[in-house]
Amino acid sequence: MKNVLPSDAELYEALIAREVRWDGRAFVGVTSTGIFCRLTCPARxxxxxxxxxxDSAAACLEAGFRPCRRCKPLEHGMEPLVASLVQALEADPGRRWRESDLIALGHDPSTVRRAFRRQLGLTFLELARLRRVQEGLSALGGGDSVIGAQLTANYESASGFRAAMARFLGLAPGAFRTDASLQATPIxxxxxxxxxxxxTDRLHLLEFMDRRALAGELQRLANSSPDGLGCSRRPIHDLIEMELNAYFAGEAVSFKTPLALHGGPFEREVWRHLQDIPRGETRSYGQIASAMGRPGASRAVARANGLNQIAIIIPCHRVIGADGALTGYGGGLHRKRALLDLEHTPQPQTGIPAP
Structure with missing residues (x-):
């Protein structure tokens, strides 16, 4: 999040007026269409x-939005190499990209890999796989059959689609049940x-889709539920999405979404202490352990911190190392730093890796 944006109200006025001063500095993602645009876009x-x-075209792509074909927002905010490949990906999101395809286009795969990691935090091939799975997950969430979702994601074989979804979500799409107590939805x-x-009443998990531990977490949730896991939207999804919108708009949100915590007494106590860390501040594992009256339990606190499966609301990103280093974060250190930047948290320079 490199740019500091004004309020959404001001940006919406700029969008209506098509103010040129924000061209390339701010973008709008339209949740009803999944498209993102420049603020000067002539579309309705x-x-x-x-x-x-x-604040960037890269952030829009990371959020799952597709570039508008009318205003072509990828002309702003990206290196030409990244922009051209993202355009190729969006033109055919179901294509099975390989390094040999990049070589055929005259690109060095290692150069492409570094450029995408620098701007988007993931490689081109990772983004291509993510887009295909997102297409399938969105189709399932919209009520498509497994076969329909497979075709939407452009998988030639049912077994290939099931394998991809299983790797990503920890269970095959055929296991999704519309009548399940637990329902998963992308936000x-x-x-x-x-x-x-x-x-129907509580949030059980909130994680970034590319978190490596996500598959195992979803599998455990599905196994713990008597009727498995579904893929549809509940009113609680609307509430948490509204609160996340406010949070990412820079508001000091007091999250009201009810939580279901899947952990033992010690883990729950750690998570309660995480929720007590004020916005704009950080704590070390040792400080949390001392606050719990367990000054020697820093490693156990770190483990409980890593087991948290409700990101942002239980702010494990506010925990840093004793030396001020950001330390690990399941959603990626680039996101951890971005979240702390959003919360205006002072950060020491020592030990902070580049995103």
Whole structure:
């Protein structure tokens, strides 16, 4: 999040007026269409409640939005190499990209890999796989059959689609049940698409889709539920998405979404202490252990911190090393730094890796 954006109200006025001064400095993602645009786009303007403002085209892509073919927002904010390959990906999101395809286009795969990591935090091939799975997950969430979702994601074989979804979500798409107590839904954010799992009353999981531990977490949730896991939207999803929108808009949100915590007494105590860390501040594992009256339990606190499966609301990103280093974060250190930047948290320079 490199640019500091004004309020959404001001940006929406700029969108309506097509103010040139924001061209390339701010972008709008339209949640009703999944498209993102420059603020000067000549297309019909979306409703205010369907707008999500982001500070770069890369952030829009990470959030799951596709570039508008009319205003071509990828002309701004990206290196030409990255922009050209993203355009190729969006033109054919179901294509099975390989390094040999990049070589055939005259690109050095290692150069492409570094450029994408620098601007988007993931490689081109990782982004291509993510887009295909997102297409399938969105189709399932929209009520498509497994076969329909497979065709939407352009998988030639049912077994290939099941394998991809199983690797990504920890279970085959055929296991999704519309009548399941727990329902999973993707939620776009400026830092990438998240998965929210809710029942009728509480949020059980909120994680970034590319978190490596996500598959195991979803599998455990599905196994713990008597009727498995579904892929549809509940009112709790609307509530958490509304609160996340406010949070990423820079508001000091007091999250009201009810939580279901899957952990033992010690883990729950750690998570409660995480929720007590004020916005704009950080704590070390040792400080949390001392606050719990367990000054020698820093490693156990670190383990409980890593087991947290409700990102942002239980702010494990506010925990740093004793030397001030950011330390690990399941959603990626680039996101951890971005979240702390959003919260205006002072950060020491020592030990902070580049995103």
């Amino acid at each position: 303007k979306p409703k205010r409640e369907n707008c999500r403002f982001l 776009p954010t400026p830092l990438g698409t998240m998965i929210a799992v809710c029942d």
